[in-house]
Amino acid sequence: MMDSQKTSEEGTVSKGIGVSPGIAIGPAYLYARVSFDVEAQAVDPEKIEHEKQRFEDAVRKAERDLHKIIAVTREKLGEDSATIFEAQLMMLRDQAMYPEVIAFIESKGINAGYAVQSVMSKHRQVMEASDSEYLRERSNDLLDIQDRIIRHLRRGRILSAVDENSIVIAENLTAADIILFSRRGILGCAMDFGGPTSHVSIMARALGVPAIVSTHNATSKVSTGDLVVVDGIRGELIVNPDEDTLAAYRVKQERYARLQQQDRQLMDLPSETLDGHSIELQANLELREEIPLLEENGAKGIGLFRTEMLLLMEGRALVTEEEQALEYSKVIDAVTPHTTTFRVLDLGGDKLLPMGHREHNPFLGWRGIRIMLDKPELLVPQLKAILRASAKGPTRILLPMVTQISEVRRFKEVWADTMDTLTREGVPFDSDIPVGVMVEVPSVALQARLFAEEVDFFSIGTNDLTQYVLAVDRGNDMVAEIYDELHPAVLQLIRMTCDAAHAVGIPVSLCGELATNLRAVPVLLGLGVDTLSASPVYLPAIKRVIRAMKRTEGEGLAERALVSSDPEEFRGFMDRWLEEHACGVSFFLEGPAD
Template identity: 40%
Template structure:
């Protein structure tokens, strides 16, 4: 028996047989053609492109019917990319100039695109690499005259094991036969993970070496709640997981009821719980799980799902859709957090050497005012429809915040001159996601209407750790004393100047951190919608003084191991039903 730990991306527990899928790939060698045949190669490429887009539209229709619009949006991104002339025109030019086959030109273009996405500073962008390979395979298949292939049918329910799965593969699963999947690669925000959640299939990704350790037909357990995969489990472990699965079903029932209740501690303190979204359609999940609004709307996904740069109307329509779906509940819109992507790099003289520390996020917006103003106009116009808050990302110094607010004021004046209605008192806040912002929080608190602590980037920049790099990913944890001290400093500054402070990173949705965060003074959390009931369950079982004592206790610890052990111990004592008794 062997236990593997990865990233939980879709909940549930399944015991079954492994179905090992080898990577579907094509080895495209460099082949040249005579100059008089290059136009024919371009024509072949255009035909393959057209067939690929037609196939994708069929897949979108099927996905909308069976999986919902969010999953279908995955393939909308593919259509947008394949229609993007900044991608397709260079392929045609390369064929004509270098006298190469369409297959080879396509392989080069998508390989370069994948490399660009891989170096982007935002994880949500880096996880789109599998989508790029999916698009490449699709176009090459059509160039080779091959029909779209599906996963082989099986005679019994199986668990798919693969190095990676493209969104197309995941969407083609027969839910009656494929009970779960695990992959070596992947992340929480990847499109394949989105499809898995839409299908309701338990999934664990980022296992690194599952395909090397799993044999075809091997019995395995997939724990999509905790990111654990057990290979060749013994009888005792099987029984434990059978019991755990029963408890998990009971917990689901409990949390379904908890979702309807207020998030109030036993001593009567209300904790606001919001959801993070990338698409307006996700708001339904927030409401179903008992959320009180949107604490973080990641608007850069408008760029990933469009074949052209979004217009002001594209922005406006998306925001209005979200506002109306919330029916009076607040919507916090984060302005563009674009990094070293195809939009920013297209305007650069050369790709940035270190995009994580380069011209990204608010820095990019301040240097590209038409793009920034276009979004601000749309947000302000939408503010006439409901409660909207504006949040600037990656603010590191006061001049950045002041400049962003000045530009916002300029846009307000433009709208007034045009007699376009908007909320003139729209709250304007900022993300605290760098050590610089946290250490200067007492100054920012005097100029921002609210703070939202973005722990994902705060951890990365504080600890100098890329969590997607498996060689150092073990160092990435919010339980580092330095990270907790920065959170404490930010909350203290916010409280002193009566500036509301929220937390919106992954930590906000992890139950073992809930008591600590309340103890540090946080009263507002924003998280993945599905996490809301679990956090609410913890909140309803504790009092504030209990949380303050825990925060003081772990504040004296000098290692993340001691801190996380104490947090888990304290949380298990309060809500044992969330953890069960299985320690795998």
């Protein structure tokens, strides 16, 4: 049997992406989608009424689940995200569902689960025949409903029943699943798929459940009941650890809890080096509902507000100017007196294009500002919305995927025209919003001086910059080893960017994942980065490093990093440095466990 094979592996490690920090240790609960195949079973004529009642009970429980999910989603993610579940709630009593299932049970004398499956799969088949991939995917909503009812029919009672105090391992979870699980007191979770900016990741962070996504193989390595460790900091799942490993993780877990307590005291202390240099700490965000995390983690404003989430949420093609303006105003309102930096819609690359456009090489294709300049019907409403919202407080605007200075100039023409329009309409706005560019393509770093003369700030995106400089797709396992954000070539471009910016007196922010790599923090300070922007939960650890070092030390480390030819050696060197300087952060480091 497959299960015995799986449990024989002791201490195996699955590497994924940590999306909600913390350490969870406990028994695994393998959560699988109900398989579609409920077997048909004849029901005695006198039991038909009972079978119909079982179906009604299951629907009622599904309704209760959905009411809970809707309430929590509304509170944590907003009304928009809740609409999809409101629609699912409508489906439960839909004329094409409820009465059809009842009729099926009665006429065929067959079990409720099979009836639900038959009725729903008939509807799904119709949808799956659509030419539109997007509409085909919506048949998943029907599948969700089907699964939910069948799960209740099977278990007899209680929700998406996972064992209390377990660690949920699944191929993929939804934000709704996490909500229900957290009410059952789950310790952590690990998924085969998913990304750090998906709803489920955001929800895990909001609920404080340690989580890992994108492990590729967690479900095939774990069986229910295995002892597992979820390390949401390093992004690792350890299955049936040996005693030494387990003991080490228990220590780590305690240290993390202690650090979290210390972090609360750190919250109000300035982000300043021992030799008195201030480094601004800001947050990367995509949803207004995450704003409370700013203050909790000591963020001074938003260094990167990704607006794609608004656009792609629940598959809506695009929200209107009015809806955007309202949403942006609320964000600015909540963040004032600190600044909010809105990044213009960054579509393409690995992000879905709502217009269904496909490319062979999307990372070198139609993306970011290229799309927006070609599509004024997307760009102009967003600019108007941001400008209108800017009356509320300090605002900045950031252009994604810029490669040429001509793009900045073309953007500025549209920007000026948009301001003229609003002035004519008598709408109040801030006419001095700083305009910045993302430095994520080598051409911008190489021509940084030229760009610095025409923009108000730089924001370095290290994920793309590293991919483009080293010509490596980090999602490709064959070459992922080469992906090194601390590569001297990457650092050289960061230095050029900082030098050019400071020569004309504009600030440099860094908003990529590199900011959360504590080994990199001293180096980045040494290279001259003024602001670090990261997912809020990582900021306390970053601040701890900053407060434990002198900037002059950072400069020395940067020199060393720029000439390093052995990444392993340099990482080891930085680990020791951190251990000596910033007590208690070493285990925060990324990278495989040694």
